[in-house]
Amino acid sequence: MISEDYVSKEAIANSSWKGPLSKGHYKAIFSTIALALSLAIATNQNLYSFSGFSSEESVPENNEVIASTVAEPNEEIPLAQAFGITSNKSKEQFENYDDTLNEADLADSDDLLDKEVSALASKTDKADAETFGAKWVTENVQKGDSISSLFEDLNIPASTLANIIETNKPVSKKINSLKIGEKLSFLVDSKGELIVFIKPISDKEQLRFYKVDNTGKFACTTEKLNSYVMDDDAVNAAKALAEAPSAKTDTKVVASAEKQAVPSVAAEQKEKKEVPAGNKRGRLVVVTINKGETFSTAANHAGITYTEINRILQMFKGKIQFSRNIQAGDTMRVLFTDANGKGKICAVEFQLAKGGKIASYLNAADGKYYDEKGLNATHSSFSRFPFRSRVRVTSQFNPSRKHPVTGIRRPHNGVDFGLPVGTMVTAPADGIVDKATFSRSAGYWLTIRHSGGLSTVYMHLSKINVRPGQRIKQGTVIARSGNTGLSTGPHLHYEIRVNGRAVNPLRINLDNRNYNINSKARKAFAASVQRYKKELHQSNLIAKR
Incomplete structure (x- = not known):
């Protein structure tokens, strides 16, 4: 039988045949393999060091950090x-x-509820529409920072910064002049748009830029350092001003006893809140979720306006997921500062089948809301x-x-x-x-x-x-x-x-x-919380039907 494999046949016939490659070829191959292995070992060592699989020997101590034990950094370095x-x-x-x-995919599960309540609130109180999602954010100037890099860190478009500089050219140099340790404040709304930007220019003064209308232009005012009140009322007024038509931008700055207030909209427009017809509410309003009712519907039927519901939704972000945690039989108690349900909300308490009791209380010192944990917080x-x-x-x-x-x-x-x-x-x-x-x-x-x-x-x-x-x-x-x-x-x-x-x-x-206040202010807040707790369960504060 004649083999069809000519090479194999020749190899069998010739006993001196050692293979298709010479000794030199084999040496070159083995040398290449050895070199490749050496490079692979070196490369893997660097790669693991870079990716976090570092050992004591491979990575210097000054390039590592144990996150749970490190102290807060000096503001003057990155x-x-x-x-x-x-x-x-x-x-x-x-x-x-x-x-x-x-x-x-990343949107809040309560996003749809937020939009619905915000839309309903805008029909009854246009001055407060869509204001409760706005938040204050601060940035400390560090070594190597520029004004543009600070805006980028907060993901605020470069076009917004360009707008501020373009419409305020006389102070453009002051905008770009940064000092290490300076604290810049930004008020950003629920859509990620900048409403107010505050920048210190000396030890005594600051520049405040605020959106003046729906065209995106920013006006500027020079004021005393730390004179702007960064609370919910400031958010409301700044947002209302930004949404006003450009023809109505000539607002006045109202001075308070201690601090300069925000550009003001009409006072009667801010205070006016519609309560559903037929509902006369007391200083305390109790809401019970009935079968088939949504949270917002039940709260509104009990006498809480959609603007107030909007505020409560934002107040309990991160504490209650309203699309999942609210069910029939759950209750909410809302306490106001004044009789007949007027004034500010000073306390809200939920009793949930899924979650138990969750409450939030007004701190009169700064106009913000905290739970009881704020009383004992000594660190971030x-x-x-x-x-x-x-x-x-x-x-x-x-x-x-x-x-x-x-x-x-x-x-x-x-x-x-x-x-x-x-x-x-x-x-x-x-x-x-x-x-x-x-x-x-x-x-x-x-x-x-x-x-x-x-x-x-x-x-x-x-x-x-x-x-x-x-x-x-x-x-x-x-x-x-x-x-x-x-x-x-x-x-x-x-x-x-x-x-x-x-x-x-x-x-x-x-x-x-943080919630770091001096002992005197903390005692005052603690006393307020104890009073609110009692009043939240005083039946005589509920309006008689």
């Missing part, structure tokens, strides 16, 4: 530097370009990082980032931390789990709503330990880091959002989330 967090610019090829989700109620381990930043916050290949703008709305798979991820603050699910790009991911208009997002997790609608405490283990979804390596993608708009997690000032 936050990342103060915490010992570093990133290697030369390794941008390791960035994740697919760790984004649609804004619709919002931790800087959601983990307790050594970390390295593998990708920075960059809302203007472009894909290196396609050139398409692909914002990086968070910070990527290199963490080994299985690292514990903890809640940075009290909150309520809004979503916990899986997507092709983000892998296992979840969002948590916190008070103060804040929310946090976590992506590429290996395990989720919580469920939607669950209330959690600061420090609770909510997940384990991983490498799921479209990920280039084990890491945690972490976002902080204000009113749903991403901000730089390494830069946002969390100090304004």
Whole structure:
């Protein structure tokens, strides 16, 4: 039989045949393999150091941080530097370009309810429409900052800054002049648009820029440092002014006894609130959710206006998920400062089958609302990082980032931390789990709503330990880091959002989330809380039907 394999036949016939390659070829191959192995070992060592799998020997101590034990940084140096967090610019090829989700996926589960109540509120009280979602955010000027980088950290469009400078050219130099340690304040509405911007210009004065109409123009006023009252009334007036037609922008500045007030709209328009026909309310209003009723419908039938309902919804963000936690039989008690349900809301208490008692009380000292935890808070109620381990930043916050290949703008709305798979991820603050699910790009991911208009997002997790609608405490283990979804390596993608708009997690000032007051003010608030608790259950304060 003649073989069809000519080479094999020849090899069998010739016993001296040793193979198709010479000894020189074999030497070259083995040398190449040895070199490749050496390079692979060196490359892996650097890669693990970069991604967070660092050991004591491979990464210097000054490039690492234990997030749970580090103290608050000096305002005069960059936050990342103060915490010992570093990133290697030369390794941008390791960035994740697919760790984004649609804004619709990240929207608050109560978003539809918010919009419905806001629309109803606008029909009865136009001056207060859509004002309660606006929040104050502050930024401390650090080394290397520019005015444009500060706006970028808060994800405020560059066009807004250009608008402010263009319409206020005489003070443009003062806008661009920054001093380390200065504190800049921004009032951002629920749509992410800037309403008020405050910048110090000396030890005694500040510039306040405020949106004057619906054209987007900003006016400027010079005033005493810290003279602007940053409370709910300031939000209402500033928002109303911004939404006014341009022909009605000649507003007056009203001076108070101690501080300069906001540009004012008509007083009678601010105070006028419609109560449903046939409902005469007392200083205390009790709402019971009946079967088949929604929260907003039940509250309005009991005598609470939609504007007040809107305020309550925002007051309990991060504490109650109204689309999940409210059910038939639950009750709400609303206490006002004055008789006949007039004045401000001074206390609200919910009694829920899913969640128990949840309350919020007015602090007369600053016009804001706190729960009882505020009485004993001595440190930040919002931790800087959601983990307790050594970390390295593998990708920075960059809302203007472009894909290196396609050139398409692909914002990086968070910070990527290199963490080994299985690292514990903890809640940075009290909150309520809004979503916990899986997507092709983000892998296992979840969002948590916190008070103060804040929310946090976590992506590429290996395990989720919580469920939607669950209330959690600061420090609770909510997940384990991983490498799921479209990920280039084990890491945690972490976002902080204000009113749903991403901000730089390494830069946002969390100090304004503290409740640090002197002992005298704290005693006054504690006394008020005890009084409110009693009055919330005094039947004689309820209007007689």
